[in-house]
Amino acid sequence: MAERRDPAQRGATGKSAAPDGGPAPGAVRAAETSRTAAQDQELADLRARLAAAEAENARLRAAVEQPAAAGGAPPPVPVPASRRRPGRAVAMVVVMVVAALLAPVAVVAAWAQGVVTDTDRYLATVAPLADDPQIQQAVTNRVTGAIVDAINLDQLAQDATTAVSELGLPPRLSTAVLSLQGPLVDAATGFVHTAVERVVTSDAFSAAWTAANRAVQSQLVAVLRGDPDALASIDASGTLTVDLTDVIESVKSALSDAGFTIVDRLPAISASFPLVQSADLVRLQNAYRLLDVLGTWLPWLVLGLLAAGVVLARHKARALVAAGLVLAGAMLVLGVGLAIGRSVYVSSLPPEVQRPDAAVVVYDQFVSLLRVALRSVLVLGLLLALVAFVAGDTAAARALRRSWTRLTAWVRGAGERRGVTSGPVGVWLDEQRVLVRSVVAAGAALALVLADRLTPAYVVTVAVVAVVVLALTTLAARPRAAAPPAPGPNLAATG
DSSP: OOOOOOHHHHHHHHHHBOTTSSBOHHHHHHHHHHHHHHHHHHHHHHHHHHHHHHHHHHHHHHHHHHHHHTTSOOOOOOOOOOOOOHHHHHHHHHHHHHHHHHHHHHHHHHHHHHHHHOHHHHHHHHGGGGGOHHHHHHHHHHHHHHHHHHHTHHHHHHHHHHHHHTSSOOHHHHHHHHTTHHHHHHHHHHHHHHHHHHHHTSHHHHHHHHHHHHHHHHTHHHHHTTOTTOSSEEOTTOEEEEEOHHHHHHHHHHHHHTTOGGGGGOOOOOOEEEEEEOHHHHHHHHTHHHHHHHHHHHHHHHHHHHHHHHHHOSSHHHHHHHHHHHHHHHHHHHHHHHHHHHHHHHHTOOTTOSOHHHHHHHHHHHTHHHHHHHHHHHHHHHHHHHHHHHTSOSHHHHHHHHHHHHHHHHHHHHHHHTTOOOHHHHHHHHHTHHHHHHHHHHHHHHHHHSOSSOOHHHHHHHHHHHHHHHHHHHHHOOOOOOOOOOOOOOHHHHO
16 A cells, blocks of 8 residues: 655655755755854854953063062962971981081091191191291290200300409409490390391291291191101190201301301201190091091081982972072181181190290191181081072972073073074083083082082082073073964865
C-alpha cells in the first residue's frame, strides 16, 4: 500500500527539496545564519573576558602603585606558609656568635704569625722606628751611656786632675785643677753624646738598624724555640732586644776620627735596645707551634663558620648582612682592645725604663700592621653587608634595583636610538647575566684572598672595580628582540 502523507508535510517537503535532490537554498541560508550567530557569540565572549582581564590588571596595578605614590610600601605578596625549624635558627645564631668571638683572635694570630715568619712584614713593622726622633734619642742615650761606662770617664778625669795637681802647683791652683773633674766628665760625655747623635741621625744608623732587625727576624723563630745563640733575645721578663754592636762600632770610628782616640783602646762594647717588653712574649715563646696553627687555619675557620651561618639561614640575604656586620663589629671590638692594651702596656712598664714615650712609640709601630688588618676586615665586612642588602628582598632594595633597571634601560635605549648597540654580545650578556655576576663576584673574592697584604684602600678598590664591571655589563646587556606574532584569524572581518 502506498504511504499516505499529510499535505503539510508534502508541502514542506516540496519547499525544501531542490530539483536535483540537494539542499534547498533556504536551508543553506539558515545554516549560515546559525553559524554567524555562534561566531558572534564567541567573539562577544572573548571580548568580555578580555575586558574583565584588563579591568583586573588595572585594579591590581592601582593597588600596588597607590601606596608607593603615597610614600608607603606595596602590600606584601602572600607566600605559602612553610614549616618553621627552630633548631636550624638556633644553630645559625650559635655559629654566628662563635664566628664573632673567634674573628678578633684570628686576625691577631694571622698578624703575629706574619710578623714572626715574614721578613718583609717584620721589617715593615720595625724599620720605620729608625726615623722616629724619640727612638733616635733613646738609642743615643743608651749608646752614649755604654761608651761612657766603658771608658770610665769619672775615673779618667779623677786621675788626670790628680796628676796635674801633683805637679807642684800653688795650693789655690791645685785646688782649682781638682775642681775641674766634674766639668771634664760633662764635657767628655757631651762630646760622646754629640758624636753618637750624629751617627744615629744619619743614614748609617738606618742601614745598621735594618741589618740588625733583619738578623733579629732571621733568628726570631730560633729565639721562640729557646736558641741561646740568637742575636735577638727574650729574657725571663719578656723583653725582646736588638743588638746595637754595629752602631757602637760606627760611633767609635767617628770618635776616633774626631781625635777622641781613647776609644781605640776600649774592648768590644755590648749594648742592646729593647723592642717589646711584655710577659706575653714569654707565653708566645711557649706557644709558638700553637701560634703557627692558629695563624694559618683560624681565619679560614671563621670564614667557614660565617658561610655555614648563611647556609643555615632561611633568608640568605639577611644572613649575609648579619655576617658582614659580625665581621665589622668584631673588628671594632679588637680596636677597642688594642687601645686598652696600649694603656695596660704603658702602665706595666718597669721603673727602670728611662723613656716611656719611646716604649709607647715602639708599641704603636709594632701593632701598626695589626691596625691596618683590622681596618681592612672592618671595611670588608661593611661592604659585604651593603652588597647583601642591595641584593636582598626588602622594599628599599627592590626599589633601588628597579631604579637601576630603569636607568640602564633608558641609557641603553638612548644609545640604540643613536646607533650604538652591543649586538649579539649584549644578547649573550643578558641571557647569561647570572653567570656574569658569579664570575665577577668570584674574581673579586680571589683578588682579596690572594692579596699578600690587605689594606682598606685595596679592599675598596676591588669593590669599586667589581661594581664598575657589573655596571658596564648591565648596560651592555640587551634583551633578544621578540619574534613577530604569528598571523591569526581576522576577527573583525569575521564579525
